[in-house]
Amino acid sequence: MKKILLSLLALTAAVTSASAQVEIGLKVSPSITSLRAESTSAQAFSSDGSKLSFGGGLVVDYFFGENYAFGTGLLLTGKGGTISYTETSGGVSGLGGNVTQKISMQYLEVPITVKLFTNEVAPDARLYFQVGGSLNVPIGTRVNEGKFYRDPATMQETKASDHITFYDADVLAGLGAEYQLGQSTKVFGGFSYHRGLANIDNYFDDTRGFSDVIIKNSSVNLDLGIKF
Template sequence: MKKALLAFLISGATIGAASAQVEIGLKVSPSITSLRADSPTAYGFQSESSKLGLGGGLIIDYFFGQNYAFSTGLELTGKGGTISYFDQTLNRRQEQKIGLQYLQVPVTVKLFTNDVATDTKLYFQLGGSLNAAIAGRVNGDKRYVDPATTQETKASKHVIIPDASLRGGFGVEYQLGQSTKVLAGVSYHRGLFNIDRYFENERDFKEVELKNSEFALDLGIKF
């Protein structure tokens, strides 16, 4: 009985190892990012404009079926945008151009079609990512002097470090050789956390929310 159970487990592990496949690659992702702003009417926070960003990093696709893969990796990407608000101390609207850098770990599933043309498949990606802010600038500088208070603060301290986002996208993958594939796709990343720390802590503005949004073009190669 023990020998039969051991043989079964070894057989299962062998089949699992044979069917599992890991594909590793690199990607670059130019993007358009913005900050979704919300606040009580008195503060009048709103998103003014988006910014161009650039990201990239490592792709790891772990296949647990012929057309299904758990997709993760490590990404470095830029986010942010321009916001405006009504400063009651100065009695006028103020703008801030916020630029942020994040390290991200995707936690997604990729679903592939069968070949739609020779060596060509479509894919759909759904899931999210865990993100950490590692650097920031306000109006292009690493430090910010508030015109209402004349206090200087580090731009990186204007946001909380952790963030998480939902991610959805689709694209096409083309097989170049036995193990080399190229891919191109688009994706949308919707931040879930309120990342503001400055207005709440330094200016005592209540119920201000700033959340990340990103549209990205994903270009990559897997080896």
């Protein structure tokens, strides 16, 4: 009986210790997003403007050392921007020249990062550095503010959601500061840069027959949040 009680006490202590290593909170992230576009010289794809986006959601820091944590969560993230390209086919409308598209997307994002914390730089305040990546799944897309897009060269209408791939991945780097408000409450603020790794184009190569079109996401985020 004594051994059982000791085992239960040890298990309780382990669970308590493990739970103390996990910090859960909420974050909001207004951001400036853009699209990096490139192609052969025939279509001359390029970025033609950024947009203000917004995101936020659940953040989780699992500490495996006093100053080291695995950072993850589940976030709703806005991305997109404006691209331009040269239309050479003319198509049924006889259109030629420069064409622009404004593409807006919402993703479910799962960060996979490491967060490194300094010792206190002021009473109850620490700096942090964050590096890693994220896996992203699109849940909504608009082209020129619409859920459907009619190509001005071919007059064919397609779903905006069919214009991008079903996944994206980012590499990210960030820095910020965290302040202890109470025994378990902390607030934090910082900046992060997200650079898309995957070509998200699923329209120009497959539907329009353009060659070597590459479109990737980029964003600079302001990260503000609270952990409980």
